[in-house]
Amino acid sequence: xxxxxxxxxxxxxxxxxxxxxxxxxxxxxxxxxxxxxxxxxxxxxxxxxxxxxxxxxxxxxxxxxxxxxxxxxxxxxxxxxxxxxxxxxxxxxxxxxxxxxxxxxxxxxxxxxxxxxxxxxxxxxxxxxxxxxxxxxxxxxxxxxxxxxxxxxxxxxxxxxx
Amino acid sequence: xxxxxxxxxxxxxxxxxxxxxxxxxxxxxxxxxxxxxxxxxxxxxxxxxxxxxxxxxxxxxxxxxxxxxxxxxxxxxxxxxxxxxxxxxxxxxxxxxxxxxxxxxxxxxxxxxxxxxxxxxxxxxxxxxxxxxxxxxxxxxxxxxxxxxxxxxxxxxxxxxx
Amino acid sequence: xxxxxxxxxxxxxxxxxxxxxxxxxxxxxxxxxxxxxxxxxxxxxxxxxxxxxxxxxxxxxxxxxxxxxxxxxxxxxxxxxxxxxxxxxxxxxxxxxxxxxxxxxxxxxxxxxxxxxxxxxxxxxxxxxxxxxxxxxxxxxxxxxxxxxxxxxxxxxxxxxx
Amino acid sequence: xxxxxxxxxxxxxxxxxxxxxxxxxxxxxxxxxxxxxxxxxxxxxxxxxxxxxxxxxxxxxxxxxxxxxxxxxxxxxxxxxxxxxxxxxxxxxxxxxxxxxxxxxxxxxxxxxxxxxxxxxxxxxxxxxxxxxxxxxxxxxxxxxxxxxxxxxxxxxxxxxx
Numbered sequence: 001x002x003x004x005x006x007x008x009x010x011x012x013x014x015x016x017x018x019x020x021x022x023x024x025x026x027x028x029x030x031x032x033x034x035x036x037x038x039x040x041x042x043x044x045x046x047x048x049x050x051x052x053x054x055x056x057x058x059x060x061x062x063x064x065x066x067x068x069x070x071x072x073x074x075x076x077x078x079x080x081x082x083x084x085x086x087x088x089x090x091x092x093x094x095x096x097x098x099x100x101x102x103x104x105x106x107x108x109x110x111x112x113x114x115x116x117x118x119x120x121x122x123x124x125x126x127x128x129x130x131x132x133x134x135x136x137x138x139x140x141x142x143x144x145x146x147x148x149x150x151x152x153x154x155x156x157x158x159x160x161x162x
Numbered sequence: 163x164x165x166x167x168x169x170x171x172x173x174x175x176x177x178x179x180x181x182x183x184x185x186x187x188x189x190x191x192x193x194x195x196x197x198x199x200x201x202x203x204x205x206x207x208x209x210x211x212x213x214x215x216x217x218x219x220x221x222x223x224x225x226x227x228x229x230x231x232x233x234x235x236x237x238x239x240x241x242x243x244x245x246x247x248x249x250x251x252x253x254x255x256x257x258x259x260x261x262x263x264x265x266x267x268x269x270x271x272x273x274x275x276x277x278x279x280x281x282x283x284x285x286x287x288x289x290x291x292x293x294x295x296x297x298x299x300x301x302x303x304x305x306x307x308x309x310x311x312x313x314x315x316x317x318x319x320x321x322x323x324x
Numbered sequence: 325x326x327x328x329x330x331x332x333x334x335x336x337x338x339x340x341x342x343x344x345x346x347x348x349x350x351x352x353x354x355x356x357x358x359x360x361x362x363x364x365x366x367x368x369x370x371x372x373x374x375x376x377x378x379x380x381x382x383x384x385x386x387x388x389x390x391x392x393x394x395x396x397x398x399x400x401x402x403x404x405x406x407x408x409x410x411x412x413x414x415x416x417x418x419x420x421x422x423x424x425x426x427x428x429x430x431x432x433x434x435x436x437x438x439x440x441x442x443x444x445x446x447x448x449x450x451x452x453x454x455x456x457x458x459x460x461x462x463x464x465x466x467x468x469x470x471x472x473x474x475x476x477x478x479x480x481x482x483x484x485x486x
Numbered sequence: 487x488x489x490x491x492x493x494x495x496x497x498x499x500x501x502x503x504x505x506x507x508x509x510x511x512x513x514x515x516x517x518x519x520x521x522x523x524x525x526x527x528x529x530x531x532x533x534x535x536x537x538x539x540x541x542x543x544x545x546x547x548x549x550x551x552x553x554x555x556x557x558x559x560x561x562x563x564x565x566x567x568x569x570x571x572x573x574x575x576x577x578x579x580x581x582x583x584x585x586x587x588x589x590x591x592x593x594x595x596x597x598x599x600x601x602x603x604x605x606x607x608x609x610x611x612x613x614x615x616x617x618x619x620x621x622x623x624x625x626x627x628x629x630x631x632x633x634x635x636x637x638x639x640x641x642x643x644x645x646x647x648x
Binding site: 366367368371372401403404405406408409411412413415416417 | 577
Binding site: 157 | 539542543546547629630631632633634635636637638639641642
């Protein structure tokens with residue numbers, strides 16, 4: 001069985017969306033730079049570090065066409081992190097950008113999108129170029145300076161449509 | 163209608179306990195200093211500040227007879243913060259000291275113990291003396307130095323049974 | 325040669341005082357609890373950690389009879405940390421409590437008081453009881469909770485004259 | 487009297503250099519992106535915030551041709567912040583990139599380069615493009631994400647010679 005070609009970002013498999021009127025697809029976002037970040041609402045590192053960083057990123061890059069997407073990749077304590085709890089979590093933490101629930105298919109405790117990308121845990125993040133390619137995938141949290149530099153370089157190098 | 167006498171700490175009304183083999187009562191704890199701290203698992207200030215402070219308190223005062231008790235006082239998003247979610251939360255945040263679920267009685271969205279003490283929100287905390295009196299009640303988080311000083315003064319002034 | 329009896333705090337040897345009209349001596353402070361903290365103005369750990377902590381201690385214990393004393397124990401870069409630079413440092417960092425310059429006697433790069441106490445570097449601190457005994461001596465910075473607890477216990481146990 | 491043309495970065499006037507074998511000039515650095523940051527060794531905001539940020543910038547952009555230059559712009563407490571003290575400061579804070587002492591000319595307490603740029607205090611910073619133009623000048627400290635984004639955009643947009 002051949003390895004999946006990871007140079008292109010697999011499509012999202014999402015069972016429910018929050019903070020967006022329409023479901024999002026990477027296909028429809030082709031042409032824009034996308035930051036996909038994964039979390040679980042009971043993941044301490046997500047709550048303390050990655051989610052606040054994402055919120056800083058949204059503020060600093062508000063004038064660009066960067067699209068930030070959150071993905072709730074529940075792979076443990078499934079009953080504890082239902083959509084009801086997620087909705088209240090998004091409200092309490094004032095997360096206003098689109099968040100999708102990674103689809104559970106019953107074949108694995110690990111949801112579908114998480115399997116497609118091979119995420120090792122939460123938080124993880126993927127920076128996707130305008131052509132849909134994966135430019136950088138990371139597990140954990142990088143420092144703000146490096147994150148800001150990578151996103152800005154991507155926006156600049158690929159010809160921003162800002 | 164007379165005001166409740168708040169000089170004595172009202173008894174806890176708890177529907178479920180975690181991290182303790184037996185239910186705790188303030189009556190049975192008479193003779194020890196008790197730090198009662200309230201939280202909601204989706205309260206950002208609790209997760210970022212008060213719970214880590216309580217964990218530092220438990221470590222610093224481990225050799226004393228201080229009894230730390232957590233109380234999950236859910237007054238909003240009730241469906242989002244069930245006992246199933248609380249149990250996973252305690253596991254993920256490595257909270258090992260006793261935590262009770264403040265009892266809901268259907269008369270109010272505010273649970274019973276929270277009403278008895280008149281807590282204004284989460285996080286709140288109460289320091290209870292060996293004689294069962296309320297020595298200090300606060301809403302929000304105090305700085306570590308003041309918290310450490312108050313607990314130590316209470317342990318010392320009242321004749322520690324350590 | 326017998327070991328010095330370190331249960332009693334050696335007297336300070338100070339060549340210049342700031343923020344006090346009169347020189348301070350531990351002998352004259354007998355009856356009060358004293359926190360002696362040492363620093364060098366070019367010591368990163370002092371600037372970032374111990375001095376801010378001392379300022380928090382002064383604020384939290386402002387209503388007690390705790391006496392805080394700073395000691396500038398220069399044991400390296402002597403020309404770089406003159407009294408002229410120290411005075412500007414105290415101004416810029418808004419240090420308003422008494423600070424003495426540990427006396428250099430030409431016999432050692434290590435000043436006299438630092439030798440008497442056997443301080444291993446900066447920052448160091450000593451908590452001195454009302455009877456002049458050394459209750460605790462530390463190199464580095466302890467966490468606020470432990471520091472607050474120790475000072476409060478000392479003030480309480482020895483019968484505060486507040 | 488006409489306003490100076492601030493679109494081009496005025497040349498540095500430096501009386502002493504540290505951490506470089508040869509004096510640096512902006513003229514000789516034409517073709518590279520330059521981050522000029524000013525500080526005083528007794529400036530709390532510089533020590534706590536801007537200098538650590540500059541050290542993070544040097545690390546994150548180590549593989550680019552960004553040139554970081556520090557400028558010690560002493561405009562107060564002149565006797566307290568001599569070159570002797572600066573040298574020890576650079577050693578203790580492990581500042582390894584080039585630092586110049588802004589030239590005092592006796593006409594003002596404000597040194598020459600600081601006057602040329604109109605810096606309002608410390609810390610200040612200037613981002614200079616490959617053509618020698620001032621791209622951004624700031625007083626205080628910006629957040630890491632914005633700083634990383636601005637430097638990366640400049641390196642990318644102007645055609646990095648990395």
